[in-house]
Amino acid sequence: MGPLLTLLVGQVAVLGLGIAAVFFEHIRKIGCMHSLERTAVSDAFFEDPGSLKKVPCPSIFDPAEKYISLIVPAYNEEFRLPEALTETLNYLKQRSAADKSFSYEVLIVDDGSTDRTSKVAFEYVKKHNIDNVRVLLLGRNHGKGEAVRKGMLHSRGELLLMLDADGATQVTDLAKLEAQVCHKLNQIAY
Numbered sequence: 001m002g003p004l005l006t007l008l009v010g011q012v013a014v015l016g017l018g019i020a021a022v023f024f025e026h027i028r029k030i031g032c033m034h035s036l037e038r039t040a041v042s043d044a045f046f047e048d049p050g051s052l053k054k055v056p057c058p059s060i061f062d063p064a065e066k067y068i069s070l071i072v073p074a075y076n077e078e079f080r081l082p083e084a085l086t087e088t089l090n091y092l093k094q095r096s097a098a099d100k101s102f103s104y105e106v107l108i109v110d111d112g113s114t115d116r117t118s119k120v121a122f123e124y125v126k127k128h129n130i131d132n133v134r135v136l137l138l139g140r141n142h143g144k145g146e147a148v149r150k151g152m153l154h155s156r157g158e159l160l161l162m163l164d165a166d167g168a169t170q171v172t173d174l175a176k177l178e179a180q181v182c183h184k185l186n187q188i189a190y
Contacts, residue, residue: 068108075113088106
């Protein structure tokens with residue numbers, strides 16, 4: 001009975017591994033996300049303040065539509081946000097005018113602000129259109145980490161960067177950062 005039992009255990013193990021392989025391949029094909037999170041991502045939307053239409057949020061697992069996404073987490077930033085957004089959008093417009101392959105989006109994540117942060121942010125959407133500036137409203141304060149995570153999950157860029165609303169990072173340093181990222185990627189590739 002020993003060899004027969006060993007053979008049976010071996011066949012059960014192979015069958016189990018086969019089922020696991022099919023399961024993991026299925027998970028990979030649907031985007032490697034937990035099903036609850038996939039539902040939350042696919043049900044999210046942006047509101048276009050110009051038309052009041054709901055624009056579906058993209059998922060980080062969708063193909064990139066932009067070269068870069070700048071995620072700006074904002075909690076009660078109604079006074080600092082205008083300066084940061086004006087500087088950022090002026091820089092990005094200049095870059096895209098000089099290089100037609102450069103495309104961008106700025107995603108402002110309002111982390112449950114109790115001031116006029118969302119109103120200020122929506123004014124920039126109206127001024128620069130929803131293709132380049134979007135606002136994601138979290139409803140209640142989740143903290144900066146969650147605001148950044150949600151912004152990253154709903155971004156369309158090939159490169160995803162976080163930019164503070166307080167101007168701690170200068171957007172003009174973006175080219176230096178890109179050069180370093182490309183240099184590191186080339187080192188890894190070779």
